Amino acid sequence: AQSVTQPDIHITVSEGASLELRCNYSYGxxxxxxxxxxxxxxxxxxxxxxxxxxxxxxxxxxxxxEFKRSQxxxxxxxxxxHWSDAAEYFCxxxxxxxxxxxxxxxxxxxxxxx
Amino acid sequence: DTxxxxxxxxxxxxxxxxxxxxxxxxSEHNRLYWYRQTLGQGPEFLTYFQNEAQLEKSRxxxxxxxxxxxxxxxxxxxxxxxxxxxxxxxxxxxSATSGGAExxxxxxxxxxxxx
Numbered sequence: 001a002q003s004v005t006q007p008d009i010h011i012t013v014s015e016g017a018s019l020e021l022r023c024n025y026s027y028g029x030x031x032x033x034x035x036x037x038x039x040x041x042x043x044x045x046x047x048x049x050x051x052x053x054x055x056x057x058x059x060x061x062x063x064x065x066e067f068k069r070s071q072x073x074x075x076x077x078x079x080x081x082h083w084s085d086a087a088e089y090f091c092x093x094x095x096x097x098x099x100x101x102x103x104x105x106x107x108x109x110x111x112x113x114x
Numbered sequence: 115d116t117x118x119x120x121x122x123x124x125x126x127x128x129x130x131x132x133x134x135x136x137x138x139x140x141s142e143h144n145r146l147y148w149y150r151q152t153l154g155q156g157p158e159f160l161t162y163f164q165n166e167a168q169l170e171k172s173r174x175x176x177x178x179x180x181x182x183x184x185x186x187x188x189x190x191x192x193x194x195x196x197x198x199x200x201x202x203x204x205x206x207x208x209s210a211t212s213g214g215a216e217x218x219x220x221x222x223x224x225x226x227x228x229x
Contacts (some may be wrong), residue, residue: 004156032215043118043205044157044220052213090156092216099170100145100209104156104219 002027004093006105013081014113020109021076023091031093033074034102035065038088047089050074061085086112116140119222120206126227127196134192135224139208142151147207147218148181150174156203163189164211196228 005024013019013033024074025031032051036044057065059100074091088109119138127133139146144165149157160179161171165186175181178196183189193200203225207218 024143034217036220041225043120043222044207046217046219049217092156100162100216101147101159101170101172103155104158106143108155 002093002103004091004103004105006089006091006108008108009106010111011111012111012113015083016080018080019076019078019085019110021089021091021110023074023076023105024072025074025093026072027093027094027095030069031095033065033067034092034094035059035063035076036090036092037061038090038107040087044090047076053068081110081112083112083114086110091092118206118208118219120204120221120224122224123222124225124227126229128229129198130195132192132194133196133207133226134190135192135204135226136188136204137186137208137221140210140219141161142198143208143210143219144186145216145218146183147209148189148191149205149207150203151203151205151223153228160191193226196226197226201228202224 003026035047047063049065050057076077088107090107091105092102121136147162148160151157163183178194181191203223205223207220209216209218
């Protein structure tokens with residue numbers, strides 16, 4: 001069955017520190033991969049996506065993610081975190097061929113210390 | 115560029131009442147999705163439309179739930195005889211068909227509280 005695992009429920013980092021949020025997926029074919037961010041009480045904002053090609057993708061707000069097929073991972077990174085990055089981050093997998101739904105992980109809540 | 119909009123943003127209702135939510139997708143998008151998100155969880159797929167056709171429904175969509183997209187533009191999600199377990203954030207997303215590699219853009223959600 002298709003699934004997405006985000007092993008870290010909560011992560012706390014100091015402002016200015018680097019960040020890596022983990023995402024592992026289980027999917028039969030090469031998936032389409034996404035990272036979304038959600039502020040409290042709000043909808044989801046797309047940070048970045050991977051469909052094919054270069055395995056290192058750049059997104060908005062200084063985020064990047066790397067697709068590693070051998071590890072079934074798509075980890076999100078940021079070199080220097082800002083206080084405004086505090087939010088919940090969701091990894092999602094999706095693929096065409098009959099179904100267009102996304103499967104989401106349970107999310108990682110990021111807290112940023114001043 | 116107008117994004118996905120949802121109304122109302124918040125809804126409080128009593129158990130047993132019916133509620134209806136509306137979603138207006140990005141204007142050129144022909145696919146529209148509904149997801150449900152409970153506290154501490156990621157969004158879970160409920161159903162999706164391509165134009166006015168409802169093409170897939172999740173097992174989460176019980177008989178009390180019905181969704182429509184009558185003219186292939188806005189969509190409504192109705193919950194009949196609400197239960198406390200229906201309390202959640204209901205998210206709508208839309209996308210444009212592009213040979214498989216498409217991106218879903220989400221609205222702000224409707225938060226439902228069933229008392």
